Amino acid sequence: MMSIHSFLCRLALCCAALAGASAHAQVAAAAPPAAHAEPVSRDAQRAYESAREKLVQIRTLVRNTNAQSSVGSGFFVSSNGLILTNFHVASQLALEPERYRGVYVPVDGKQAEVELLGFDVLHDLALLRVKEAGASTPALAFRDPQHALARGERLYSLGNPLDIGFAVTEGTYNGLVQRSFYPRIFFGGAINPGMSGGPVLDEGGEVIGVNVSKRLDGELLSFLVPAEFAQALLARAATLAPITSSAQAEVTRQLLLHQQAMTQRFTTTPFKAQLFHGYSLPVPEDAMARCWGRARDADLKSYEMDSTNCQLDSQLFAGKVTTGFIRMRHVAYDAPKLGALRFAALYGKHFQNERFIATPNPQGTASECTERYVDRGGMPMRAVVCMLAYRKLRGLYDMSVVVTSLNQPTQGVRGRMDAYGVDFDNGLKLAAYYVDAFKWEATP
Known part of the structure; x- marks a missing residue:
């Protein structure tokens, strides 16, 4: 999840970086082109294309003004409009529904309202549903739990980083995080603000985890919620009535x-x-x-x-x-x-x-x-x-x-x-x- 303040600060830094990069590009323009261009990652390209229609951005809006309060990512997990994301992305919908409402924005940019069905604070997960379900929605499938991940296996994290557009980043599976109270997957790849709640896929395009956080004092040290907890929330909350009043008691x-x-x-x-x-x-x-x-x-x-x-x-x-x-x-x-x-x-x-x-x-x-x-x-x-x-x-x-x-x-x-x-x-x-x-x- 990323706040508006964080977005503006990061945008300013990005603009400064782009200005420097532009000047550097002008100087480097006279240099001969590299002998071999870096090849496109076919696997990452395939992962993105297979998930493109199933990815969404989750936005929390202030009810009185429709101003954007926070953003995160999510993905469809059923054909009837169920969406998984992080609890910290949807927490305002759980704790202050009278002040905030949620919308999802797919890759085509057409936003629509969502409602909160349930959440898992311990594993930082939330289940949403499209409020006015229409046509069937394409959904991502979960990897079979019997098919264990191998250390070094290639993974692909998807989401909308920094609210600048949907993206895919490559990384590797490095086992579970040591000393974590609840299981977390150690993902050797980049997860940036705004990608929270997005899916992480294996090379077969199946979900193995959900983006949740990263370490700020290192490089490519990111963490995922294992898919088993997302599946458990889906099974538990898929048929629940939407949450329309403060869920402080359930959080407690x-x-x-x-x-x-x-x-x-x-x-x-x-x-x-x-x-x-x-x-x-x-x-x-x-x-x-x-x-x-x-x-x-x-x-x-x-x-x-x-x-x-x-x-x-x-x-x-x-x-x-x-x-x-x-x-x-x-x-x-x-x-x-x-x-x-x-x-x-x-x-x-x-x-x-x-x-x-x-x-x-x-x-x-x-x-x-x-x-x-x-x-x-x-x-x-x-x-x-x-x-x-x-x-x-x-x-x-x-x-x-x-x-x-x-x-x-x-x-x-x-x-x-x-x-x-x-x-x-x-x-x-x-x-x-x-x-x-x-x-x-x-x-x-």
């Missing part, structure tokens, strides 16, 4: 299922111990979360400080909030050169720099916090737990817990865990599980 129900599964998996997977000068810090297993460490150069500072950051790859898009994941950070200090008083001042200042949302915002209430002093096997610790309630997604909270050790005069550890989109009981359960995992293991 799905998020509550997710947070229960996330909490269960997190609290039943033992931490691995990260040792630092007698402290044992809880770090998720490699299969659970991706972690990164950083150390401060002790030769340039009067104290040593090592940090570790971890995050579960389980984020879910829920309209105006991204939720459903856990993030952790540990900082360990060793400062024998400072002495006890100077270390206490530094340690306390860093603890005070931990920030929580203190004022109400459109999506959540102000944080409510409580502070306790706890003992972990002879290691006294200060612990602060804060919770923020979602205003519209009732029953969901963001929880933060910050702990700091108090047992050594010039050494210490500070830990923080943030859990986004959990119910109250699971928030407390996660906080207790995290705090209980800290240990002091130095020998006398």
